[in-house]
Amino acid sequence: xxxxxxxxxxxxxxxxxxxxxxxxxxxxxxxxxxxxxxxxxxxxxxxxxxxxxxxxxxxxxxxxxxxxxxxxxxxxxxxxxxxxxxxxxxxxxxxxxxxxxxxxxxxxxxxxxxxxxxxxxxxxxxxxxxxxxxxxxxxxxxxxxxxxxxxxxxxxxxxxxxxxxxxxxxxxxxxxxxxxxxxxxxxxxxxxxxxxxxxxxxxxxxxxxxxxxxxxxxxxxxxxxxxxxxxxxxxxxxxxxxxxxxxxxxxxxxxxxxxxxxxxxxxxxxxxxxxxxxxxxxxxxxxxxxxxxxxxxxxxxxxxxxxxxxxxxxxxx
Amino acid sequence: xxxxxxxxxxxxxxxxxxxxxxxxxxxxxxxxxxxxxxxxxxxxxxxxxxxxxxxxxxxxxxxxxxxxxxxxxxxxxxxxxxxxxxxxxxxxxxxxxxxxxxxxxxxxxxxxxxxxxxxxxxxxxxxxxxxxxxxxxxxxxxxxxxxxxxxxxxxxxxxxxxxxxxxxxxxxxxxxxxxxxxxxxxxxxxxxxxxxxxxxxxxxxxxxxxxxxxxxxxxxxxxxxxxxxxxxxxxxxxxxxxxxxxxxxxx
Amino acid sequence: xxxxxxxxxxxxxxxxxxxxxxxxxxxxxxxxxxxxxxxxxxxxxxxxxxxxxxxxxxxxxxxxxxxxxxxxxxxxxxxxxxxxxxxxxxxxxxxxxxxxxxxxxxxxxxxxxxxxxxxxxxxxxxxxxxxxxxxxxxxxxxxxxxxxxxxxxxxxxxxxxxxxxxxxxxxxxxxxxxxx
Numbered sequence: 001x002x003x004x005x006x007x008x009x010x011x012x013x014x015x016x017x018x019x020x021x022x023x024x025x026x027x028x029x030x031x032x033x034x035x036x037x038x039x040x041x042x043x044x045x046x047x048x049x050x051x052x053x054x055x056x057x058x059x060x061x062x063x064x065x066x067x068x069x070x071x072x073x074x075x076x077x078x079x080x081x082x083x084x085x086x087x088x089x090x091x092x093x094x095x096x097x098x099x100x101x102x103x104x105x106x107x108x109x110x111x112x113x114x115x116x117x118x119x120x121x122x123x124x125x126x127x128x129x130x131x132x133x134x135x136x137x138x139x140x141x142x143x144x145x146x147x148x149x150x151x152x153x154x155x156x157x158x159x160x161x162x163x164x165x166x167x168x169x170x171x172x173x174x175x176x177x178x179x180x181x182x183x184x185x186x187x188x189x190x191x192x193x194x195x196x197x198x199x200x201x202x203x204x205x206x207x208x209x210x211x212x213x214x215x216x217x218x219x220x221x222x223x224x225x226x227x228x229x230x231x232x233x234x235x236x237x238x239x240x241x242x243x244x245x246x247x248x249x250x251x252x253x254x255x256x257x258x259x260x261x262x263x264x265x266x267x268x269x270x271x272x273x274x275x276x277x278x279x280x281x282x283x284x285x286x287x288x289x290x291x292x293x294x295x296x297x298x299x300x301x302x303x304x305x306x307x308x309x310x311x312x313x314x315x316x317x
Numbered sequence: 318x319x320x321x322x323x324x325x326x327x328x329x330x331x332x333x334x335x336x337x338x339x340x341x342x343x344x345x346x347x348x349x350x351x352x353x354x355x356x357x358x359x360x361x362x363x364x365x366x367x368x369x370x371x372x373x374x375x376x377x378x379x380x381x382x383x384x385x386x387x388x389x390x391x392x393x394x395x396x397x398x399x400x401x402x403x404x405x406x407x408x409x410x411x412x413x414x415x416x417x418x419x420x421x422x423x424x425x426x427x428x429x430x431x432x433x434x435x436x437x438x439x440x441x442x443x444x445x446x447x448x449x450x451x452x453x454x455x456x457x458x459x460x461x462x463x464x465x466x467x468x469x470x471x472x473x474x475x476x477x478x479x480x481x482x483x484x485x486x487x488x489x490x491x492x493x494x495x496x497x498x499x500x501x502x503x504x505x506x507x508x509x510x511x512x513x514x515x516x517x518x519x520x521x522x523x524x525x526x527x528x529x530x531x532x533x534x535x536x537x538x539x540x541x542x543x544x545x546x547x548x549x550x551x552x553x554x555x556x557x558x559x560x561x562x563x564x565x566x567x568x
Numbered sequence: 569x570x571x572x573x574x575x576x577x578x579x580x581x582x583x584x585x586x587x588x589x590x591x592x593x594x595x596x597x598x599x600x601x602x603x604x605x606x607x608x609x610x611x612x613x614x615x616x617x618x619x620x621x622x623x624x625x626x627x628x629x630x631x632x633x634x635x636x637x638x639x640x641x642x643x644x645x646x647x648x649x650x651x652x653x654x655x656x657x658x659x660x661x662x663x664x665x666x667x668x669x670x671x672x673x674x675x676x677x678x679x680x681x682x683x684x685x686x687x688x689x690x691x692x693x694x695x696x697x698x699x700x701x702x703x704x705x706x707x708x709x710x711x712x713x714x715x716x717x718x719x720x721x722x723x724x725x726x727x728x729x730x731x732x733x734x735x736x737x738x739x740x741x742x743x744x745x746x747x748x
Contacts, residue, residue: 052648077650087645091663091738101649150649160648351590415726416719417682423699423715427708503580510703520586524689529590529609536586540579547578 002026002049002158002192007058008214009044018044020214021058026207028063028157029188033205033222035195035237041214042194046160049192050079062158077104080151080159080189084166086143088135094120094146095131101154119149124179141172148180152187161193165200177203198238202226202245210234223249224316243312247276252292255311256301259289268293271300275311278303323555327548334545338538339366348530357528360519360535368538372515375505376546379437380498383444387497388490390445391452392478406449413446422504426511436513440504444497451493455486488557495550502543516542570632573625581618581686588614589690610690619683623676630672634665667737674729681722695721 002025009019019041026032034042047053049060051072060067067075088097095116102112120127123145135143144165151159165173165180181204184191195201201208202222210217210225210233218230226246229235238245252273268291269278282290282305289304337343341364348358363371393399394406413421421443429435459482467481483490509517516539523532576584593609595602607613638661646656688696698714701707 050648052644073650073652075650076648081645081648083641083645083648085639085641087639087641087643089642089646089660100646100651104650104655412723415678415722417678417685417722419682419685419696419699420715420719420722423703423711424719426703427711431703431706499578503582506580506582507700510700516580517582520582521689523586524589524610529593532586532589536583536589539583540587543578543580543583544575 001028001063002190003059003061003064004045004049005059005061007045007048007055007060009041009048009053009055017041017214019048019055022211022214022216023058024209024216024219026190026192028190030206031184031191031193031204032207032209033193033195033201034209034211035198035201036211036217037237038196039213040211042211043162045211046162046192046194049158049160050076050081073104077101077154078156078158080154080156080161082147082151082159082161082164084163086147086164086167088138088143088146088150090135093132093134094125094138097135097146098150098153100150101156105154107154115153115155116149119152122152122183123149125149140168141176144168144176145179148183152183152189157190159189159191159193161191163195164193166195166197173200180204198226199245202249210237227316244276246312247279247308248274250275250311252278252303255303255307256292257303257307259291259302266290268299269303271295275303275308279305279308282308321556323559324549324552327545327552330548331545334541335366335369337541338369341365344534348534351533352530355528355530357526358530358534360522360531362518363514365534365538368514368516368519368535369542372502372505372539372542375433375437375440375508375513375515376498376501376542379440379505380444380494380501382437382441383497383501384448384494386441387445387448387493388452391449391456391490395453395456396474407453410446410450410453414450418443418500418504419507422507431511433513436505436508436511439511440501440508443504444501447493447496447500448490449493451489451496452486455489455493456482458489459485488554491550491554491557495547495554498550499543499547502539502546506539570625570629573621573628576621577625581622581683582689584618584621585614585686585690588617592617611692612687614690615684615687615692615694618686619680622683623680626676626679627669627672630675631665631669634668634672635661637668638664663738667733670729670733670736674726674733677729678722678726681725682718685718 004025005023007019007022008017010017022041022045024032034045036042044053048055049062049067051067062079088094089100092100095113098116098119099112102115107115116131117127120130125142125145130138130142130146138146144167147164151161165176168176177200184204193204205222207219208222208225209219212233218225218234220228223246225234226238226242226249229238229242235242251271252269252275253271255275255278266287267281267285269281271292271294278290278292282288282303289302289307291299292301292303294300341359344365345358349355352358359365360368390406394403422439425439425442426435429438463481463485464477467477472480505513505515506517506520509515509521516535519531519535520539521535523529523535579587589609592607592613596606596608596613597603599607642660642664643656646660647653651659684694685696685699687694688700695714695718698710699718702710702712702714
């Protein structure tokens with residue numbers, strides 16, 4: 001777990017603090033999204049965890065150990081780091097890029113090669129094709145995947161990510177989000193990532209921390225932040241489509257009901273889908289309700305506009 | 318008023334330079350103190366100030382020619398009429414960059430003869446290169462959409478050139494002129510060997526006759542002129558940039 | 569530092585040599601060790617000194633530009649992954665900056681070749697002897713001989729160093745080769 005306690009930072013030559021007495025936790029195995037407008041201090045905060053920036057006051061500890069107790073290089077070799085713009089080393093191949101931290105940790109060659117292979121598979125890039133490519137031969141989405149693979153290379157327990165998916169088109173980004181969720185559910189890393197996109201924060205985060213002017217404004221699950229914003233600022237961050245965003249966070253099974261009629265013909269929605277997808281299908285079909293099918297195609301119930309609205313109106317626990 | 322501020326210091330420096338050059342007795346005194354016992358203190362054939370005028374004459378005339386030729390050629394080659402010559406000219410400028418300046422000068426002098434006029438021509442020849450190169454790159458650096466707006470406003474080609482392209486390219490062109498002039502000062506120093514006068518004369522005289530004071534006189538005058546001119550150009554460049562910034566913010 | 573190197577660059581070559589004449593003569597006479605090495609107002613000392621000062625600017629400027637051209641994200645990634653500053657410099661910045669640095673070396677080398685002709689003025693020989701000596705005696709053949717050789721050497725050196733520069737450029741940068 002990452003424990004951030006009363007951390008403050010004022011950059012030289014500026015009057016206002018970049019970070020003011022900030023405290024929050026990133027529980028082990030969870031993803032916390034740091035979100036806020038430009039200049040709110042989220043990137044600074046993240047960089048204080050791996051000491052690229054040193055706080056003026058306060059402490060940060062990982063699993064109980066103060067980050068200052070280690071040499072910065074040593075600390076960073078055990079933290080995965082993925083940034084906007086990726087920063088792939090252009091003079092090295094993809095494989096060499098991924099092998100950097102294991103190399104710094106002095107793993108032997110075979111182990112590095114195996115791990116590289118494993119990671120490329122994990123991020124959906126065929127090792128045979130991609131291992132020897134260079135940065136300029138990759139598309140934006142491919143480069144970001146390599147960035148993630150590189151961050152995971154030495155199997156660090158903690159990951160820091162600064163808008164790692166922002167430099168690609170929305171379609172690719174959705175795909176990368178889905179893959180990240182899949183990887184994270186398997187690996188259960190402790191992840192702190194920074195974003196300015198509420199959708200991304202809601203999609204990837206188990207918890208959202210909203211920052212403004214260096215301070216913490218609200219900290220909660222994505223759905224609660226969208227449903228119960230603590231002030232107008234957070235509400236506007238959620239955007240005017242807050243309600244629709246919330247819909248994409250809840251699975252369709254939460255609005256399931258058993259219909260009176262069998263009605264198993266026509267369009268249906270998978271039980272793994274979100275309320276939002278279900279609503280989209282309902283609207284497109286022009287029907288009052290549609291069946292919900294599980295993985296084997298069997299009908300497990302139905303969902304309708306009313307049941308969705310009803311679920312929506314239910315207060316969150 | 319504020320734009321003149323950039324020129325104030327360089328102009329003052331230039332004035333100081335001329336004043337110092339004119340003070341022949343001071344030179345004698347200072348050099349005499351640095352080289353006690355040395356009787357050959359000053360270049361016998363011309364006073365320091367006379368040397369300055371000689372050298373300036375060389376530099377200014379040849380630079381004027383260089384700038385005119387470089388500008389004209391650069392403009393020509395970037396017009397539709399001159400497009401055919403663009404490749405050749407571009408290649409020549411690239412080649413010319415590798416040419417030692419001295420070589421252009423020394424190759425030209427035998428062809429053009431000795432004395433003042435041929436030396437000036439030879440100097441002008443090498444000086445064309447930086448001006449030409451920067452004129453081309455400056456004009457090419459004018460954004461395409463600005464050119465389009467100018468055409469749409471109904472400007473004829475030569476109006477566009479004078480009122481849009483050249484003013485925008487001016488800073489880059491000016492940088493090229495600056496390089497040309499400064500290199501010119503250096504090459505003109507060597508021009509003395511072709512009988513053209515200037516600072517090279519005392520420098521070489523002193524080296525040949527082992528009269529360090531005379532060499533120092535020439536060297537100081539040469540270095541001083543080069544630095545003063547460079548400072549003046551710097552001031553001009555900053556004034557241009559300042560004026561553009563002011564115009565931009567006024568929009 | 570740029571300012572200083574820039575000032576040196578502005579001073580005409582012959583003037584630089586002239587400025588060095590007196591101090592180097594003094595050093596040669598008054599410091600026996602240097603005198604024995606051949607330091608003096610004439611000879612190799614003023615030429616080498618002047619050439620070095622001139623070469624300095626091009627190399628320094630290009631080295632700085634080369635190192636600065638390494639994208640910030642790459643340096644940050646390196647540091648963030650746990651490289652020390654030294655490792656970042658050695659493994660990342662220098663290799664990536666090398667083409668530009670080498671370009672500066674190339675430009676400087678060709679320039680120095682031309683400047684070396686100044687040696688003729690201080691009894692240090694060089695092609696300048698043909699070129700300037702020829703001029704002062706109005707001997708066209710000497711001037712041409714010297715000048716053509718000089719140009720040939722300059723072009724040859726430039727070509728050779730460009731090839732070397734290409735070899736030093738890592739494959740990834742060759743696509744966008746803007747060799748200056």
